[in-house]
Amino acid sequence: MAPVVVVTGASSGIGRSLALAWARRGARVVLSARGQEALDRVAAEARAAGGDALAVAGDVTVEEDRKALCERALGAYGRLDVLVNNAGRGYYAPSLEVDPAELEAIYRLNVIAPVRLAQLAIEPLSAAKGTIVMVSSVAGVVASPRMGPYASSKFALEALSMSLRAELASRGVRVLVVRPGPVATPFRQNAVVADDNVGYRPPGHNPQSPDDVAEMTVRAVDAGREVLETSLFVKTASVAARVAPGPMRWITRQMARRSGF
Numbered sequence: 001m002a003p004v005v006v007v008t009g010a011s012s013g014i015g016r017s018l019a020l021a022w023a024r025r026g027a028r029v030v031l032s033a034r035g036q037e038a039l040d041r042v043a044a045e046a047r048a049a050g051g052d053a054l055a056v057a058g059d060v061t062v063e064e065d066r067k068a069l070c071e072r073a074l075g076a077y078g079r080l081d082v083l084v085n086n087a088g089r090g091y092y093a094p095s096l097e098v099d100p101a102e103l104e105a106i107y108r109l110n111v112i113a114p115v116r117l118a119q120l121a122i123e124p125l126s127a128a129k130g131t132i133v134m135v136s137s138v139a140g141v142v143a144s145p146r147m148g149p150y151a152s153s154k155f156a157l158e159a160l161s162m163s164l165r166a167e168l169a170s171r172g173v174r175v176l177v178v179r180p181g182p183v184a185t186p187f188r189q190n191a192v193v194a195d196d197n198v199g200y201r202p203p204g205h206n207p208q209s210p211d212d213v214a215e216m217t218v219r220a221v222d223a224g225r226e227v228l229e230t231s232l233f234v235k236t237a238s239v240a241a242r243v244a245p246g247p248m249r250w251i252t253r254q255m256a257r258r259s260g261f
């Protein structure tokens with residue numbers, strides 16, 4: 001039976017590519033984002049690609065909208081195989097200049113919404129022995145200068161995902177954490193950026209296509225994987241953070257100097 005896949009942040013970037021990657025495989029995709037028009041365009045693309053699609057406009061930081069998303073998905077298709085928590089936003093600022101209200105807004109979107117959606121969707125996901133996909137980032141394992149606010153949200157998502165994965169194993173529900181590096185999407189334009197400065201970017205920081213990230217993600221779900229690091233850049237940073245924390249601290253200090261500290 002064609003799987004039912006809910007994708008948040010499906011109107012743009014990685015979320016759009018994920019919806020289309022699943023649609024090409026004949027899936028029934030339920031698309032969430034705030035902007036109705038862009039969402040309707042992606043729904044039409046998904047149908048043209050061979051899937052069935054339902055667009056449910058809403059804000060995943062609003063509880064009624066989260067409930068409506070789950071209810072509409074179940075009402076339309078009667079099951080749920082994959083929940084993709086992809087909607088997210090960047091916030092780049094020196095830690096000493098963080099705006100608490102902005103930080104709370106980022107945490108509501110990047111941390112609380114994914115966990116709350118997992119709570120709301122757990123019954124149908126358990127019935128389907130499904131998968132929760134958490135779209136994290138290389139910033140979920142390495143925090144470079146000016147990325148503290150965003151990276152802290154992804155570190156939190158990583159910790160919650162690690163607990164959740166263990167807690168859900170007995171129900172047969174998998175948790176896949178996806179860690180992209182830079183991806184060619186409007187993410188940077190949509191981010192909150194203090195002083196128009198996102199910080200120094202090291203060599204190898206080349207954007208990947210969202211379609212590549214999406215294809216890898218769908219294959220990782222099919223293979224039952226638990227973690228997906230989508231590029232050599234991410235794998236290198238992730239290994240270095242674990243096996244060489246001292247040199248990584250030295251590197252981040254150099255990055256801080258190069259980005260104005």
Ligand SMILES: NC(=O)c1ccc[n+]([C@@H]2O[C@H](COP(=O)([O-])OP(=O)(O)OC[C@H]3O[C@@H](n4cnc5c(N)ncnc54)[C@H](OP(=O)(O)O)[C@@H]3O)[C@@H](O)[C@H]2O)c1
Binds near residue numbers: 013137
């Ligand atoms: N691009 C990168 O370099 C990169 C790297 C690593 C990780 N990531 C992660 O990948 C995920 C997707 O990012 P992207 O690059 O595809 O960004 P994007 O192109 O800016 O897309 C963000 C999507 O999230 C939706 N969204 C934003 N706020 C929302 C809200 N409150 N409620 C519902 N939907 C909301 C947006 O639609 P509306 O504005 O219409 O709501 C849009 O569909 C994020 O979690 C991001 O942290 C991105």
